[in-house]
Amino acid sequence: MKTINDLFILDGMKECVVLAGHRGLTRNVESVNISDTPDVINFLYKNHLLLTTGYGFYEDTNQFCDLIREMHALNCSGIIIKVNRFMHKIPEEAKLLADDLAFPIIDLPTNRTLGDLSRHILNYLNDHEAEQLYYALHVQQEFSDMMVKGYNLNSLVEHLGHFLVRPVLLLNHRGEMIARSHDFRMDSIKRAETEIVRAIKEDTAPYQDGTTFDIPSLNQQAVTTFPVKTKRQQPSMLVIIDFQTLPYPSSQMAVEQAGNVISSTLIKEQAIEENTRLLKNNFFADLIEKRVQAEDEVMSRTAFYGLDPDKASICVLCTVDSEGENYESLQLYEKKISELHNSIYDQLEDDIINGNMQATLFTKEKFFVMILQFNQYTEAEINLVTEFTQKAQKNVQGEYSVSFGISNPVESVTEIPTAYQEAAEAITNGYDQNMTGFINYYKTKEIKELLNTLPRKDIKALYENTLKSLAYPETKEDQELIKTIEIYLNCQCEISVTARKLYIHRNTVKYRIKKAEELLNCSFHDPADSLRVRVALTIGNILEDETKTLSSVQ
Incomplete structure (x- = not known):
């Protein structure tokens, strides 16, 4: 009555x-x-x-x-x-x-x-149905007024528990606690809270749709979940103990009305988070583009965003592959791009938390940037990063393929710009090889790779000026002289070792080296001369390979 x-x-x-x-x-x-x-x-x-x-x-x-x-x-x-x-x-x-x-x-x-x-x-x-409707509208009005007055999520959840006379939890899409009613401060309910959270975290999907289930510590009291929609792809969850025995006129409609207001409050808080994220990303852009010069400022601001200055850092970049029909259709819809971007960001954030990684997530232009940190970077950490990245790629990749680039470790947060450039280059290298959906580690370029990036006329001039008459050896004697120089330098200028490798007498090696130094006007024991000749010999190999390739094509 x-x-x-x-x-x-x-x-x-x-x-x-x-x-x-x-x-x-x-x-x-x-x-x-x-x-x-x-x-x-x-x-x-x-x-x-x-x-x-x-x-x-x-x-x-x-x-x-x-x-x-x-x-x-x-x-x-x-x-x-x-x-x-x-x-x-x-x-x-x-x-x-x-x-x-x-x-x-x-x-x-x-x-x-x-x-x-x-x-x-x-x-x-x-009219019982009208009564339930009036009650639901009353609940909505109460909660809307609280939201307008700026009440936080904990107050809203507490108020819902008071309305329903039931313990109420609010969990995020990962099953993590956001807010709880005061009932959970009681020892008799604390254990139930632990069991509820553990059960939901094991597999959140069925609970996000709304379901009823039992837990060991609650005798004859079922637990019911209700989805709470937000801007995220996956909903948060209201969890109510013993919902099925709610006193009349409380109803699912009333809970849904309260849930709508809680949803709006969550969305408002997410908008604040997005603004904070924007400030964080602006700082990261300043860091990468070296607009933050003072080391003290770099240290303090990176620490503010959770980066430890005393740990080694790895940069992992993620990007959506810009190939395929799906990507082309995506480009036509800015809203869809934004939704995909937020979805990937949320998923990577989840992967960092679920993987128990010490990491900070940024975005810069088309890249999602994860700075992972470790006390040391050994083979075990390399395997951990690989496993983490593979799992993240599997979770993120859906209709659109994504690729990852991974840097070498850097010892200081001031070197993060270097790590970022390495990870970006690892992605570029993958695309240069026409790959998609890949995970690439950055490799330090060998001298040969670096020389290949230079204009041919420049490396050819360096080659000819360094080796002079030996640049294009035509006689057998000149060819043997070039071979002797190469092996001698590879053997760290050890005459005996060079002689054994060439199967000649050590005095013959001495004679040839002396003659070569006179022809090239250098000393192989001088580090600068030695480096210059080594580079010239490498250029000679590059030019020889190109000549062979050209001949085979013709």
Whole structure:
């Protein structure tokens, strides 16, 4: 049965003011009677609520007090009166009497009609579905007002627990705690919380859709989850213990209305997070492009974003491969690109947390940037990074393929720009080889690779100026001289070792080296001369390979 207190969820009652008899708001209400006649008591029964303008007794305080006593004796519900219509104010004697008897007297604003109010109350009393709807709208209004006033998520969840008289949890899409009602501070419920979170974290998917399940510590009390939509691809979850035995008129509709307001609050907080993310990414761009020069500033700002200056850092870049029909169609829709970008960011964030990695996630242009940190970087850490990246690629990759580039370790956060360039180059190298959906480690370029990037006329000039007449050996003697120089330098200028490799006498090696130094006007024991000749010999191999390739094509 409904009480007077329950009626205040109705639109017609929200502007009403209780003038006296507040303790009697728990009185039951079964029906409504509208009357302005002095003998109205003859038409009232137990649990009846009287709606009146007060015309029948506005000039007679004693008659009004007698009506209050008689209605109290009949166990009537109370009086709703349009005070400003005729009475203008309730006599003090009547107020004191109503307070003493705990008999509610409620003022109805003059802009409301008794007929409309009567209809709303009777519909509410007689229609269970309407009652549930009114209750749900009341819950929505309460929670909307709280959101507008800036209440945080914990307050909203606490209030929902109060409404439902049930323990309530709010978990994010990973099953991590966001907020809880006060019930979970009790020892008897703490264990249930641990079991609920553990069960949901094992496989979040079925719980995100909404389901009911049991846990060991709760006897005959099931646990029910409700999805809470946010900007993320996967919803957060409201978790309610013993939802299935909610007292009437609480219903799933009421929970959904509260969930909608909690969803809006979560979305608002996510917007704040996105703004924070933007500031973080702007700093990272400044760091990579070396607009932050002072080392102290780099140290303090990287520490602010969770990077430890005393640990080795690895840069892992992720990007969507810009090939295929799916990518081409994606380019036509900025909204879809934004959704994909946010989805990948969220998934990588999840992978970092689920992989228990010490890492910070940034974005820069088309790249998602993960800075992973380790106390040391051994073979075990290399395997860990590989395993983490493979799992992340599997989780992120769907309709569109993604590729990863991984840098070498750097010892200081001030060297992160170097790590970023290495990881970006690892991705570029993969694309240069026409690969997609790859994971590439950065390799330090060998001298031969570096020389191949230079203009041919420049390396050819260096080659000829260094080796002079030996640049293009035509006689057998010149060819043997070039071979001797190469092996001699490879053997760290050790004459005996060179002689053994060439199967000649050591004096012959001495003679050839002396002759070569005279021809080239250098000393192989001079580091600068030695390096210059080594580079020239490497260029000779490059030019020889190109000549052979050209000949085979012709």
